[in-house]
Amino acid sequence: DQQVKQNSPSLSVQEGRISILNCDYTNSMFDYFLWYKKYPAEGPTFLISISSIKDKNEDGRFTVFLNKSAKHLSLHIVPSQPGDSAVYFCAASATSSNQFYFGTGTSLTVIP
Amino acid sequence: DADVTQTPRNRITKTGKRIMLECSQTKGHDRMYWYRQDPGLGLRLIYYSFDVKDINKGEISDGYSVSRQAQAKFSLSLESAIPNQTALYFCATSDLLFGGTDTQYFGPGTRLTVL
Numbered sequence: 458d459q460q461v462k463q464n465s466p467s468l469s470v471q472e473g474r475i476s477i478l479n480c481d482y483t484n485s486m487f488d489y490f491l492w493y494k495k496y497p498a499e500g501p502t503f504l505i506s507i508s509s510i511k512d513k514n515e516d517g518r519f520t521v522f523l524n525k526s527a528k529h530l531s532l533h534i535v536p537s538q539p540g541d542s543a544v545y546f547c548a549a550s551a552t553s554s555n556q557f558y559f560g561t562g563t564s565l566t567v568i569p
Numbered sequence: 570d571a572d573v574t575q576t577p578r579n580r581i582t583k584t585g586k587r588i589m590l591e592c593s594q595t596k597g598h599d600r601m602y603w604y605r606q607d608p609g610l611g612l613r614l615i616y617y618s619f620d621v622k623d624i625n626k627g628e629i630s631d632g633y634s635v636s637r638q639a640q641a642k643f644s645l646s647l648e649s650a651i652p653n654q655t656a657l658y659f660c661a662t663s664d665l666l667f668g669g670t671d672t673q674y675f676g677p678g679t680r681l682t683v684l
Contacts, residue, residue, distance in 0.1 A: 461611070491672070500573070500659050500675030501612070546611060556627060557673070559604075559612040 460484045461549050463560035471568050476534040478563050480547035483528065487549040487558075492521060492532045495544045495562070504545075505532070537567045572596045573676035575660050581682045588647040590679050592660030600663045601643035602673065603627075603635060605656040612659065618643055650683040657681075 462481045470476045478492075488509035493501035507514040507521045507530065514521050520533045534541055547560045573594045582588050592601065603615040604627075614627030616635040624635060632654060634646045647654055657680050661673040 459611075463611075493675075498677065500661075500677050502675070503672045506672065548612075556614050556617075558628075561609055561611040 458483075459561070460487075460558045461547060461560040463545075463547060463563050465563050466561070467564045467566070469566045469568060470537045472539055473536045476532075476537045476541065476565055476567065478532040478534075478545050478547075478565065480530045480532075480560050481528060482530075482549050482558075484549070484551065484558075485528070486551040486553060488552055489550050490521070490523060490530050491548045491557075492519075493546045493548065494541075495546065501546055534565075537565075539567045539569050541565060542567050573660060573662055573674055575658075575676040575679050577679060578677065579680045581684065582650050583684050584649075584651055586650050586683075588650050588681065590645045590658055590660075590681070592643045592645070592676055594641050594660075594662045594674075594676075596662055596664070596674060597640075598662035598664040598674075599640060601637065602661040602663075603633075603643070603645045604659045604661065605629070605654075606659065606678075607656050615645065615658075647681075647683075650681075652683045655681060655683045 491506040492504040494504045495501040505516050505519050523530045544562045544564045546562045548557045550557045576591045599620050602617040604612040606612050618637045636644045657678050659678050660676040663673045
C-alpha cells in the first residue's frame with residue numbers, strides 16, 4: 458500500500474511561471490518530509506526538506522508547504538527554469554521508524 | 570570523483586544466476602541503504618545498515634541479501650535472480666539520524682535486467 462502518493466505523473470510549465478508539485482501521505486506518524494530531484498541516468502539529489510513542526514520552508518526558488526491536517530505537501534518552484542526539468546520525488550519518514558517512503562515521482566518539463 | 574559510486578552501471582543476466590551489486594562511498598558516512606525503483610512505484614527500501622555490524626531489512630528484502638564489508642562498502646546480492654527483480658537499483662548514504670534532518674546521498678544507479 459502506497460503511503461506516499463504523487464498523483465500527477467507529469468507536469469508542463471512555461472519558463473518563468475510557477476511549478477507546483479503535490480504529494481499526499483496517509484501515515485499520520487510521518488513527521489519529516491523531503492523532496493528529491495532526479496535527472497536521467499543520475500541518482501536522486503536532495504532538494505529541500507521540512508519538519509512537521511513547520512508549515513513552510515523556503516530555499517531560494519524552492520518552497521515546500523506542509524498541511525498536516527490534510528496530510529498534504531507541495532513544492533513550489535518560482536520562477537521555473539528549463540534546468541528544473543527533471544523527475545521530482547517526495548519522501549516521508551517517522552522519527553519512530555527507520556525508513557523513508559517515497560512517492561512515485563512527477564516528471565516536470567519547463568518549456569523555454 | 571563521485572561521492573557514491575555503484576558498479577556495475579548496467580547488467581543483463583539470466584534467471585537463476587547470482588548477482589552482486591556493489592556500492593562505495595567516500596563521504597565517510599556510517600549509514601548506507603539499498604533501494605530499487607520500478608515504474609509507477611517510486612523508490613522502495615531493500616536493506617539498510619547503520620554501521621558495519623548493523624544490517625536491517627527494509628520494505629522489500631525478500632530475495633536479496635547484503636554485506637557491509639567496511640564503512641565505505643555495502644553490496645547487494647541476488648542469490649538466484651528472477652525476472653521481477655528487473656529494476657533500477659540505487660545505493661544511498663547518510664550520516665545523521667534517520668528522520669529529523671537526515672539527508673540521503675544517492676549513487677547513479679545500476680540498471681539490472683533479468684531475462
